[in-house]
Amino acid sequence: CCSYRLRDALHPLWQSPLTIPGGTRQSPINIQWRDSVYDPFLKPLKISYDPTTCLHIWNNGYSFLVEFDDSADRSIIVGGPLENQYRLKQFHFHWGAVNDWGSEHTVDCKFYPAELHLVHWNAVEYPSFEEAVMEGNGLAVIGVFLKLGARHEGLQTLVDALPAVRHKDTVIEFDVFDPSCLLPSCPDYWTYAGSLTTPPLTESVTWIIKKRPIEVDEDQLEAFRTLLFSSHGEEERRMVDNFRPLQPLMDRTVRSSFR
Numbered sequence: 001c002c003s004y005r006l007r008d009a010l011h012p013l014w015q016s017p018l019t020i021p022g023g024t025r026q027s028p029i030n031i032q033w034r035d036s037v038y039d040p041f042l043k044p045l046k047i048s049y050d051p052t053t054c055l056h057i058w059n060n061g062y063s064f065l066v067e068f069d070d071s072a073d074r075s076i077i078v079g080g081p082l083e084n085q086y087r088l089k090q091f092h093f094h095w096g097a098v099n100d101w102g103s104e105h106t107v108d109c110k111f112y113p114a115e116l117h118l119v120h121w122n123a124v125e126y127p128s129f130e131e132a133v134m135e136g137n138g139l140a141v142i143g144v145f146l147k148l149g150a151r152h153e154g155l156q157t158l159v160d161a162l163p164a165v166r167h168k169d170t171v172i173e174f175d176v177f178d179p180s181c182l183l184p185s186c187p188d189y190w191t192y193a194g195s196l197t198t199p200p201l202t203e204s205v206t207w208i209i210k211k212r213p214i215e216v217d218e219d220q221l222e223a224f225r226t227l228l229f230s231s232h233g234e235e236e237r238r239m240v241d242n243f244r245p246l247q248p249l250m251d252r253t254v255r256s257s258f259r
């Protein structure tokens with residue numbers, strides 16, 4: 001059901017501890033539910049976000065990001081598959097031009113219209129996000145699927161701010177937001193070792209993909225599609241289909257926190 005580009009020939013640097021593009025643990029992947037392995041030793045994921053650590057929303061020309069003050073352990077996740085606690089740095093979304101696709105990960109080859117990524121970094125072992133990005137256990141990203149359904153009131157405060165960041169490199173202050181309102185209530189998740197899905201594509205991400213999607217309505221998805229890849233003054237290019245193609249699973253197992 002899933003086709004992806006042929007893998008490149010093996011590269012002499014392959015044995016390097018952190019293979020980059022063309023590597024062995026690239027993301028996103030298709031999660032074949034029946035091939036995932038229940039791991040009874042996986043702990044519940046503990047999430048504690050401080051809404052006042054929210055800083056701003058900006059359009060970086062690839063998605064829109066909500067960034068957080070990560071100068072202290074105020075918005076963190078711990079438990080789940082993680083050995084340490086990780087600090088929230090930002091969250092962003094990936095979406096399609098139409099509702100038939102848009103997510104980066106798929107479940108049994110099913111695309112969702114959008115996917116939320118909450119990006120955290122291992123501040124216990126590394127001094128900065130930029131350094132953590134280069135380490136195998138540097139990042140933890142929670143993925144949440146968005147499906148078409150009821151209007152999401154928590155998301156609406158974000159949607160209302162999007163016209164102010166329509167163009168690439170525009171930013172607005174956004175000083176109180178609790179991203180836990182964007183998480184489904186069901187605790188179940190899959191987890192696997194992967195990579196960033198945009199450059200630098202480094203293989204530094206422990207992915208935690210929530211089994212249950214959240215519901216958003218058509219107007220909210222359409223609001224994402226009013227954003228632009230282009231800057232002020234450039235020819236307008238609608239920000240849609242900002243997701244990476246599926247990557248080969250290779251020698252990886254996806255574990256589930258649920259039977």
Ligand SMILES: NS(=O)(=O)c1ccc(Cc2ccc([N+](=O)[O-])cc2)cc1
Pocket residue numbers: 117119130133141195196197198199200
């Ligand atoms: N889509 S995703 O894999 O969750 C993802 C998460 C974070 C980022 C942001 C980013 C990650 C790394 C760098 N860097 O090292 O220059 C710059 C930006 C990019 C992509």
Ligand SMILES: [Zn+2]
Pocket residue numbers: 092093094117197
């Ligand atoms: Zn992402």
